[in-house]
Amino acid sequence: xxxxxxxxxxxxxxxxxxxxxxxxxxxxxxxxxxxxxxxxxxxxxxxxxxxxxxxxxxxxxxxxxxxxxxxxxxxxxxxxxxxxxxxxxxxxxxxxxxxxxxxxxxxxxxxxxxxx
Amino acid sequence: xxxxxxxxxxxxxxxxxxxxxxxxxxxxxxxxxxxxxxxxxxxxxxxxxxxxxxxxxxxxxxxxxxxxxxxxxxxxxxxxxxxxxxxxxxxxxxxxxxxxxxxxxxxxxxxxxxx
Numbered sequence: 001x002x003x004x005x006x007x008x009x010x011x012x013x014x015x016x017x018x019x020x021x022x023x024x025x026x027x028x029x030x031x032x033x034x035x036x037x038x039x040x041x042x043x044x045x046x047x048x049x050x051x052x053x054x055x056x057x058x059x060x061x062x063x064x065x066x067x068x069x070x071x072x073x074x075x076x077x078x079x080x081x082x083x084x085x086x087x088x089x090x091x092x093x094x095x096x097x098x099x100x101x102x103x104x105x106x107x108x109x110x111x112x113x114x115x116x
Numbered sequence: 117x118x119x120x121x122x123x124x125x126x127x128x129x130x131x132x133x134x135x136x137x138x139x140x141x142x143x144x145x146x147x148x149x150x151x152x153x154x155x156x157x158x159x160x161x162x163x164x165x166x167x168x169x170x171x172x173x174x175x176x177x178x179x180x181x182x183x184x185x186x187x188x189x190x191x192x193x194x195x196x197x198x199x200x201x202x203x204x205x206x207x208x209x210x211x212x213x214x215x216x217x218x219x220x221x222x223x224x225x226x227x228x229x230x231x
Contacts, residue, residue, distance in 0.1 A: 004159070033218075040125065042206060042221040043160075058218065090159055103210070104150075105219060107159035 001026055004108035006091050012114045013081045021076040021111050023091030031094045032074035033058075033105065034066060036087040043090065049074055081115045088112050118143045118209050122222035130230050135179075135194040137225045139207030142188065149190040150208040150219065151181055160206065166190065177201070202229045 007022045025032065030051045035043040045058030049068040063085060065077045074093075078085060089111045094103035123138040141147055148167050152160040164175025171183040177200075181192045190207060204226045208219040 040223055042223040043219075044221075045218055048218060092160075104162050104165065105160075107152075107161070109159045110157075 003027065004091055004093055004106050006089075006108040006111050008111060009109065010112045012116065013078075014116050015082060017081050018077065018079050019081065019113075020078075021089055021091075021113075022073070023075065023108060024073045025091075025093040025106070026072065027093060027095070027106065028071070029093035029095045029106075030071070031096065031103070032068065033092040033094075034064075034074070034076045035090045035092065036060065036085075037090060037110075038087050046076065046089075081113075083115045086113060086115045118147065118220045120207050120209050120220055120222035122205075122207050122225050124225055125223065126226050126228070128228040128230060129197045131199055132196050135192070135197045135201065135227065137192040137205050137207075137227065139181075139190045139192065139222060140188050141190060141207070141209045143209055147209045149181075149183060150210070151175065151179070151190075151192050152206045152208060152221075154204045154206065154224075156203070163192070163205070197227075197229045199229050199231065202227055 004025045033048040034046040037043050044060045046064050047066040049055045052071045055066050067075045091108040092105040094105045119142045121140045150165045151163040153163050154160045163179050164173045166173045166183045174180045179194045204224045206224050207222040210219045
């Protein structure tokens with residue numbers, strides 16, 4: 001099992017450019033998440049998907065869109081990149097526990113994005 | 117609303133010394149609590165979690181944490197630090213129920229281990 005994979009690993013964009021970050025998981029998980037990590041701020045949830053076909057906003061959704069393409073894949077799109085979106089982006093997935101709440105989230109290796 | 121506070125953004129210990137990383141949470145419902153570790157240039161990896169039952173939770177690599185409801189704390193400890201423990205540690209809380217358990221992370225504690 002590869003777990004959670006993310007592409008690309010690194011990306012440099014100019015202000016105003018667009019790009020899509022890709023995420024896939026092979027653990028048959030229902031839930032998937034996108035976080036951004038900034039120094040001194042921990043991880044903040046951008047968007048999440050409870051199941052295939054559903055997406056919801058997290059704490060910091062502005063400037064991003066997502067697509068849950070199928071059960072395996074969850075992509076994050078920056079339509080018009082801004083320097084404030086320079087960050088490390090992590091994708092994660094989890095399976096709901098039988099008691100409704102014992103999820104462990106499994107994380108990908110991250111994408112390091114710089115917007116100039 | 118739930119929140120997590122990690123006291124000390126940087127902690128330095130000597131190899132062989134006790135590791136203590138502090139985490140306090142705020143939650144209006146009984147929480148699920150997690151500690152994750154992040155090694156340089158890698159994603160996060162689960163160390164341990166508390167859901168229900170025994171309040172002392174043992175995790176990987178010799179770490180453990182104790183859930184103290186009266187103190188709203190979930191501090192992470194390891195009796196003897198190893199050089200390989202140098203990493204960033206994140207405490208997180210989630211609520212039960214709902215379609216997805218969203219995690220609220222603390223701001224992290226960077227652990228340095230001195231030889």
